[in-house]
Amino acid sequence: AAHGTAAPTTGRPHGARHTAETFAAVYGAAPSGTWAAPGRVNLIGEHTDYNDGFVMPLALPHTTLAAASARTDGVLRLHSGGADGGIVELCLDALRPAPQAGWAAYPAGVVWAMREAGLPVGGADLHFDSTVPTGAGLSSSAALEIATALALNDLYALGQEPQHLARLAQRAENAFVGVPCGIMDQTAAACCTQGHALFLDTRDLGRRQIPFDLAGEGLRLLVVDTRVKHELGDGAYAERRAGCERGARALGVRALRDVPYAQLPAALARLADEPAVQALVRHIVTENRRVEEVVAHLDAGRTRAIGPLLTAGHASLRDDFKISCRELDLAVDTANAAGALGARMTGGGFGGSAIVLVEEAAAPAVGAAVTAAFAAAGHAAPRIFEAVPGPGAHRVE
Numbered sequence: 001a002a003h004g005t006a007a008p009t010t011g012r013p014h015g016a017r018h019t020a021e022t023f024a025a026v027y028g029a030a031p032s033g034t035w036a037a038p039g040r041v042n043l044i045g046e047h048t049d050y051n052d053g054f055v056m057p058l059a060l061p062h063t064t065l066a067a068a069s070a071r072t073d074g075v076l077r078l079h080s081g082g083a084d085g086g087i088v089e090l091c092l093d094a095l096r097p098a099p100q101a102g103w104a105a106y107p108a109g110v111v112w113a114m115r116e117a118g119l120p121v122g123g124a125d126l127h128f129d130s131t132v133p134t135g136a137g138l139s140s141s142a143a144l145e146i147a148t149a150l151a152l153n154d155l156y157a158l159g160q161e162p163q164h165l166a167r168l169a170q171r172a173e174n175a176f177v178g179v180p181c182g183i184m185d186q187t188a189a190a191c192c193t194q195g196h197a198l199f200l201d202t203r204d205l206g207r208r209q210i211p212f213d214l215a216g217e218g219l220r221l222l223v224v225d226t227r228v229k230h231e232l233g234d235g236a237y238a239e240r241r242a243g244c245e246r247g248a249r250a251l252g253v254r255a256l257r258d259v260p261y262a263q264l265p266a267a268l269a270r271l272a273d274e275p276a277v278q279a280l281v282r283h284i285v286t287e288n289r290r291v292e293e294v295v296a297h298l299d300a301g302r303t304r305a306i307g308p309l310l311t312a313g314h315a316s317l318r319d320d321f322k323i324s325c326r327e328l329d330l331a332v333d334t335a336n337a338a339g340a341l342g343a344r345m346t347g348g349g350f351g352g353s354a355i356v357l358v359e360e361a362a363a364p365a366v367g368a369a370v371t372a373a374f375a376a377a378g379h380a381a382p383r384i385f386e387a388v389p390g391p392g393a394h395r396v397e
């Protein structure tokens, strides 16, 4: 496996005033407004969002800020404190899907998707600052897209609902940037609310905000950013996706979401001559079940009971979906051995971040154990922080 170290967090001094001041320094005039969109962790429901299944993300306090003004000349200018290279200038009429176009493809793709959808969006100047670590499985790309979408929605009075902005942003990432992602990340950035996890049915986009007040219960959710990104991730994602579609076809269902948990043994028996597909199907069907169980526990106020489901989800991603890696396994195993209630990788896999549910009193010792285990194994120090469910995208100024 090729190794790469994830890019460090863009880590700019954060705050709307700083972002507005930087906008003014870059473009020579104050912005019309500033908008924020968060990164996310997914509590449970991994790789289910392209199988019409269930997911349960929560917004991080880490956000991407977009300061923006409209322009009347059909020009789009983009600048980011987290990217080298100065201002990117594009003509709206010349926007074409541009895989490999670099970071600017994400916001440009959103404008392109809006215009493709017939929305009357014109030119704009945008400057971004972000505290969402990039490439860490915390969805900095969706934060960038949704901050852009919300800014344009307001600047051009488009009147689009957050869920529709998420759809447009997903289309931008799929068709313009060229990343075949599901709808979870954009929906999380657009629709999460403070103090809640978002239970999302990715088939009909039915949503429910589930209260998730960890501090009130004496609990903590830690994020362990392993700071590695193994390069086989991109190809593996497409492969897993294709395998899931193959499984659905073989079982005669529209998507693996349609295989009820009670019929899993029969489904697996039908796939006996395709063990690789069998394992993918087992992960998706059991993972959807775990999401429903987590929802039931949270609805009943049994937050601690979700710990073993997180750990079972990790085992399924490691053994059946085969998208974990040494660093993620080490984070999860060490946290559990040090007394966590449960832990799992979150996001696409092959690096990125793990989440750890832990009693407040045990959090420092569990974090220290993970850090020590990484040092002992010769891995770069992980970045560990607490996830407190923050608000979804909103206008700041």
Ligand code: ADP
Pocket: 010, 064, 080, 081, 082, 083, 102, 103, 104, 106, 128, 129, 130, 133, 134, 135, 136, 137, 138, 139, 140, 141, 142, 144
């Ligand atoms: P993730 O979404 O998990 O962070 P992705 O690979 O999907 O990882 O998206 C990361 C990419 O998004 C970066 O390589 C960069 O191109 C772009 N990006 C995200 N945030 C910013 C930002 N604030 N400024 C510039 N580019 C950004």
Ligand code: MG
Pocket: 139, 140, 141, 142, 185
């Ligand atoms: Mg992303």
